[in-house]
Amino acid sequence: MPLKIYKRGRKWWVRGRADGEQSYINRSLRTFDEVVARAKVAEIEGKARKRAILGPDAPSETDELTFADVSVFYNAKPAEAKFLLKVWPEIEHIRVKDITPKFVRDLGKKLYPMAACDTWRRQVVVPICAVINNAHLEKGTPPINVKGYSTIERQRQDEKRGKLSRVKKTPGSWEWLDKFRLEANSYMGALALFMFTTGARIGQSVLIETEDLDLRNSRLWLSPSKGHPGQWVDLIPEMIVDLANLTPRNCRVFGYTSRHSVYGPWQTACERAGIEYIAPHAAGRHGFGTETIVRQGVNPVDAAKAGRWSSPRVLLDTYAHSENTKTKIVEAFTRR
Structure with missing residues (x-):
């Protein structure tokens, strides 16, 4: 033809x-x-x-394909599309076979000179590689593998920016949560309790609808996220009481249409309670990881399964934060 x-x-x-x-x-x-x-x-x-x-x-025909040509084969998520629009003028005309890992790494520095290395990776390296490697599967163009930024590179960039990246998060705790809930409205208070006791992400939590609840069996259905399938999540008695007393708002159990509508009122509740501002993700998922592993001594395998982590190592490396380390070590080696 x-x-x-x-x-x-x-x-x-x-x-x-x-x-x-x-x-x-x-x-x-x-x-x-x-x-x-x-x-x-x-x-x-x-x-x-x-x-x-x-x-x-x-x-070959694939040798002549530009980044613009192969982009049509990639179904970008909204966040990825926003990042790709930023890099588009710098890369659209370049043939895929001529795009080198060094070019991609340096592009982050050019577009976001005062951003952290993690921002370069998330907003430049990852979306560009996703488009190119998808084209490799679809059209046989060369794949690409871009090396991550080293610790030294991150330190140098942080010095240039005058601030640290990867700042250690403060995890939520029962003490913090109780004070927060006294000042938060009933929807936000229930949302905070839910994330802390289940390890759910805020993006998943705000999407929960009435049909997802099964309070008779002390559970609710949590939508898929970060590559994990949707699944039933068990609820503690206090959480069941809160949910039973909530009137659905905006067609959602917790009453918020998106995670972005949570942050302002969340910060206000912290100010009114006179407590440290802990962002929803740190208060919830990081709080769950630290509460189960560090404070309660739950087996990491069980905690990782309950919190829907891909492996106990991810939980231990990122979400379980050490507390009172010096005191615990001294007590461990003190003879009685």
Whole structure:
């Protein structure tokens, strides 16, 4: 089937096989202009003829694919799409085979000169690699593997910024939670208790609807998150009482339409209670990890399973925070 152009929405696409080519293509030409679309098809056909004449020495079609070309094959999540829009002007015209790990690493420094290395990785390296490696699976373009930033690189960047990255989080505790709940409204108080006693993420928690509750069996259904499947989560008696007394608001059990609507009132409740501001994630998931492992001595395997961590190591490395280390060590080695 020879190459033909057709409209899909407002844009022009091409499908078929160029003369002498074995592979079938069906992709966007990334233009609203029919004249431009036909010119692009002529270019594709010209390259195909060149490959037919030169044989193995001719560049393959995938060699000519740019970052813009392969981006159409990647279904970016909203957050990823926002990050990709920022890097787009710097990389869209570059052929995928010419994008090097060094270029990707240096792009973070260029776009966000005063950001932390972790920001470079999250907002530049990860989304670019996701697009390129997806294209490797879809079209056979070269994959990419970008080395992470070293401890020394993070330290140097922190010195340049004048502040530390990866600041140690203060985990939630029962004492903090009780004071917080005295000043928070009933929805926020229940939300804080739920995250602390289940290890649930705030993004998951605000999405819980009435249909997800099974209070008769002391549990609720938690939606999938971070690659983990949805599952039933057991509730403590105090949590069941709170949920039974909450009237659904905004079609959600905890009354918030998104996690972003929680942060302002959360900070206000901390100020009114005269307690340290601990963000929802630290108060909840970090609090759960520290309470179970450090304070209550729960087996890490059981705690990781209950909190839906991929492994006990992730829980121990990131979410279980040491407390009163010096006192505990001295007491452990004091002869009685």
